[in-house]
Amino acid sequence: MLTRRHAMGAAALGLTLAAASSSFAQDWKAKYPELTLGVIPAENASTTTDRWQPLTAYLAKELGVPVKLRVANDYAAVIEGQRAGNIQLAFYGPASFARAVITGVKTEPLANQKHETGVNGYYSVIYVRADSPYKSIDDLKGKTLAFVDPNSTSGNQAPRFFLQRAGKDAEKFFGKTFFAGSHENAVLALAQGTTDAAANLWNSETDTTITRMNAKGMLKDISGKELTQKDFRVVFKSDFLPEGPFSVLSTLPDDLKSKIKQALLDLPKKDKATFDKLSDGKDLSLEPVGLKDFQPIIDMVRFNDEQRKRS
Template identity: 30%
Template sequence: MSISIKRILQLTVAATAVALAGFAQAQQVLRVSAIPDEAPTELQRKFKPLGGYLEQKLGMKVEFVPVTDYAASVEGLVNNKLDMVWFGGFTFVQAKIRSGGKVIPIVQREEDEKFRSVFITTSPAINKLEDLKGKTFTFGSESSTSGHLMPRSFLLSANINPDTDMKRVAFSGAHDATVAAVSGGKVDAGALNISVWEKLVAQGKVDSKAVRVFYTTPGYFDYNWTVRADMDPALRKKLTDAFLALNANDPQGKEVLELQRATRFIPSKVENYEQIEKAARNAGLLK
């Protein structure tokens, strides 16, 4: 072999090694996001301790990537721009359909087995769902499970069509924004997830004497952490095990679980969200 050909082969091998090293380094960042169902600053605050915990367990950098809306969280995962996303049940269903079934829910909070939504108002004239006829109302985001899909589903089950029976229907964009709209008198009533409502009450960020819950829905499956199906199985197992290992009896686990408003995490599966998909189709929200 001539010196020149040998040198070319050496350079080729070296270049390939550098490229592979660069690829490996790129894979050492886990890109995580969440549906923007609360203010961006709150999402960052909630994620920081979890991100640190996952970095310790995985031995790789974990980066939180904020998204502008619910649809962007779905597209980010489907188009390989994100590796793991905190989805609501409806956004998981959307991601499943959009990807052709190439996403996997790995864990959910124990609370997400029987999640609920609350309907709130400041009006003494509203005490049951039927009283919403002719009133102004706000959901959260259009793609929210607990802030739109399931509240709409339960309204329809009570023979109330929000689009025809209410005076005006709006979308606030987030659960905390729904509370602000109701408490500020912009609408007569609204619906949001019970977890955010209880947090805002506990933090004194809502006057529960002025704003009250007049209806709480039955339970349904909701949030989960979802990954792409093409994620390395070993990494997926590490991620799942890390969530399942979170324990409220140790300080780090307690901090993470409290910020995630979770007692503990449990395994999740696609079949859990069949009710959500059926409700979405019945409400005309999935074509």
Template identity: 35%
Template sequence: MIRKLFLTTAAIILGAVASGGAAWADYKDTVKEFRVGLIGGENAQDLMTRNEKFRSLLEAELGIPVKLYPATDYGGIMQAMGANQVEMAGLGPSAFAGAWLDCKCIEPLVVPQEADGSTYYYSVMVTGAGSGIDSVEKMKGKSLAFADPNSASGYLIPNASLKAEGIDPQTYFSRTGFSGGHEQGVIAVLQKQYDGAVTWVSGQGEKSEGYTRGNLRSMVDKGLLKMSDINIIWQSGKIPNGPTAIRTNLPDDLKAKLLEIMMALPTEHPDIYKQVERGTGKGYVRGSMDLFSDIIKLREAEATGGRKS
């Protein structure tokens, strides 16, 4: 009886293998729709347009419907990931750290590489070219636009770095505020609504082109900015590139497929890669939590006002 049962079970398994493994679990059995969150920093229509080919590619490769969900700010995507409303999003390092601290439910899938293979970028402070403000010293008593409270280069790092340099943004500048995104902050400077703004750049390539990647490069490519219109008067230390993050509870075979798609994107679909990354680099490396340990600690310190909990 036992032998007969074994042979019957073996026959079922072999039959499943021969038919392409139909009896095995597949992510399509449980994931009927894949939702991609799009971070703020530019207007929603630009976000949707810039990512439409990526959405179409994901849909074709995954074999399930894929939808894009733009948010007005970083917090919207962080909350959506925590609430199981989106499965994947490209996050800045501070937004990733904040979302992970909130729910412990996400993980880094891949991290972008810059042109030299490194995985870091910089925060910069910009002012109007005709403003006469060509140094941080000349920004004293002037107004500064941060990008978003959940942005590393647009708030967390410049705020902490300036304090470490003996500059308290709350007292050094006449006023500070959040512009709602990186693009909006630079536009506010160009329109003289703020004297300065902080944003992000790869720090590599031609400065006259907005570097290889980053908000300035994106604005130059869209015709919203000429680099001759601004001064770059301050630059931070190295900041780890933000990951493409996914929900930890996704099926393993779906995670593997997503990793395969992302790693192949720069070589197999360079135009889509350029749109996703707002410029070009070397590609991606597999993400790891170790890369963001310092950012997570900084977020924790920010939340407690520097007190240990």
């Protein structure tokens, strides 16, 4: 039989637990009165800021503390920002996340995007101009290839790995290689004739760096002619790659990590406009991921490191 004393005790216990929960929240807010979201520079700085700034406003509302955006100058800057503890939440490419793990950054993946294709991943491709004489990867022997960034998955690590598996050492097969700095810059180099080929990402026929640049009116050749996906040809395509993760510092309080993860998973329904902004409406959801999901990429980066040491 529930007595008044029992009821009062239960109520007191509830108040105690609520107070403890509130205390925990205040504890992490005292230590982290502001959070920073670091983002790799897949696009130019202004485009990246426009795409990601709404997410910081959403996260600030959900977490109850200000969240500022840091658009890194290169992929390594996100890694080093987390290593230093200055970037609490990061959006990585899979290879830059792998590099962070390999070099001892205490970071853990929370979620990644499911694309309109229904999968949490994409491909690396090598593009040439459709009006070029290059029909296959073999035609590019001795030619110039634009990579994206040393820590880009689709723009460097994956093409190197899968070309090597096909018997082609990138540094020996191509006459010249260089890093363009971003996916957009690599495509522009190809469009404007400063490279014969460019490595890049490919989500689907209707979602690539090229389609996104074309939608923004920023893809033109040297004469000023506007280019579309049809003006480029894929001559090499990797195996399937897992999409890069949102990843938090492992040293953050567990309740804060849980709140960030839940906020991300809730984003597509709670703030669809902000979610759609991240992919021009091409993604379906954010899905939970763990370290094991990126083990193949970690192995790939380690393999590439070993190959570089031997050359």
